[in-house]
Amino acid sequence: MNILVIGGGPAGLFFSIIAKRAVPAATIEVREQNPEGVTYGWGVAFSESAAGALRPAAPDVIDALTAGIRHDRMVLSLDGADVPVQVGRSHLNARWSLLATLERIAVEAGVRIEHESEAAVTESELARWDLVLGADGVNSRTREHFAEHFLPSVELGSNWLAWYGTRKPYPPSIILRNSEYGVLMAHASGFSAEMSNFTVEVGQETFDRLGFADLAEDESRALCERLFADSLAGAPLRSNHSPWFRTKFVSCARWTHRNLALIGDALHTVHPSVGSGTRFAMRDAVYLTEALAGARWDVEVGLKEFERVRKPVADAFQAAAKRSIAWYEGLPSRTITHPTKFAIEYLMRTGRVSYRDFRRENRDVVLGYERDLR
Ligand SMILES: Cc1cc2nc3c(=O)[nH]c(=O)nc-3n(C[C@H](O)[C@H](O)[C@H](O)COP(=O)(O)OP(=O)(O)OC[C@H]3O[C@@H](n4cnc5c(N)ncnc54)[C@H](O)[C@@H]3O)c2cc1C
Incomplete structure (x- = not known):
C-alpha cells in the first residue's frame, strides 16, 4: 500500500506513525x-x-x-485583579518540540519524510497512490484545489490575534484589560521552563484605534509590550512569524473524494481559545486508522466509515468551539467589571462546564462571588 501525506503537522505525522505500525509493509511518504x-x-x-x-x-x-510542563490551575485576570481557579490538567509543549518528537518516532517507524517539499496533488496524480491525505493545515491548498468535492465553508473571525512568546513564567492565564482603546485580551501560558505563550487578541475597533494595520510586525510587538506592561513586568515579547491574523473556522460538507481524505485543520478547525486543535487533529488520525483497519485497508470502504463515525463527534466539538468564539467575539462590545463573574463566564463559555461543576471545583471562589451578589 502506498500512502502520500501532504503536511507534516500533528495530524499528518500522528496518522503516519499509527498507520505504519498497523501496516508495516505500507510505504508512507510525508x-x-x-x-x-x-x-x-x-x-x-x-x-x-x-x-x-x-x-x-x-x-x-x-x-x-x-x-x-503541566498545569492544574489557571488565572483569570481582570484589570489587574487575579482569580485563580482549579481546572483540568493540561500538558504543554513547544510546537517545534512536539513536531520533532512526532517526526523522530515516525522516522523510527519507517515513515519517509521529505522537507522543503511543497505538494499540490491533482486529480490525475491521485491514481498514483492507494491513499492520499490532505493534512496541510487551515490554509489547505488540497482543500481549495478539490473545493467542488469537499464543499468547504471558511468563516473569518472578527477579532485579531498575534501569537507571541515571552520569558515571563505564566500559569495558563486569560488577561483582560478595559482600556481607553477598548478591551485588550491576552492568553498566556508557560510551555517550558524558560518560555510562555502570550497571544494578544483585540476586536476590530480596538485594532483600528491602535493603528495595528499600519505597523510592521516588530512595531506591533513593541506596542503590545506597552499595552500589557503591568502584566509583563518588563519581560519583552518575542515573535516567531507572529503577524496579526483572524482565525478561520473551517468545516467541509464532504470529507473525502475518491482515495483522498482531509484531516486536521485542513478538514475542520476549532479555535485557539479552546486549546484543542492539536488533539482534534490527532483524533482524526486515530479515527481514520481505525476505520481503515476495520475495512481491512479497503480505502473506499474505510474512508466512508471514517466520515460516518467521526463526523458527529467532530460536529459536537466544533459546536462547543463556536460558543467559545462567540463569547470572545462578544467581549469587545461589553464591559465586564467583576473579576469572579469574568472567571465563571469564561469557564462556562463552551457549555461543557456547568455552574454546579465549577462551584464544586472552586467553592471558595464561588462563595465569595455569591456573597458579593447579596
Ligand atoms: C494562536 C494559536 C494557538 C493555538 N494553541 C493551541 C493549543 O494550545 N492547543 C492545541 O491543541 N492547539 C492549539 N492551536 C491549534 C493547533 O496549532 C492546530 O489546530 C494544529 O496544529 C492542527 O494540526 P494540523 O496537523 O491539522 O495542521 P498544522 O499544524 O497547521 O500542520 C500542517 C502542516 O502542513 C504543512 N503544509 C501546508 N501546505 C503544504 C503543502 N502544500 N505541501 C506540504 N506541506 C504543507 C505546513 O507547513 C504544516 O507543517 C493553536 C493555534 C493558534 C493559531
Missing part, C-alpha cells in the same frame, strides 16, 4: 513544505483528557508529549 525544525507559533496545550483518549493508539507517543 511531504512537508517547511525545512526541518521550522514552524509557526509557540507552545500548545494538551489536556489530560485528550492524552487519555489518544494514549491507546500510541502510548509511547503520548507519554513523550506529556512528559514536560
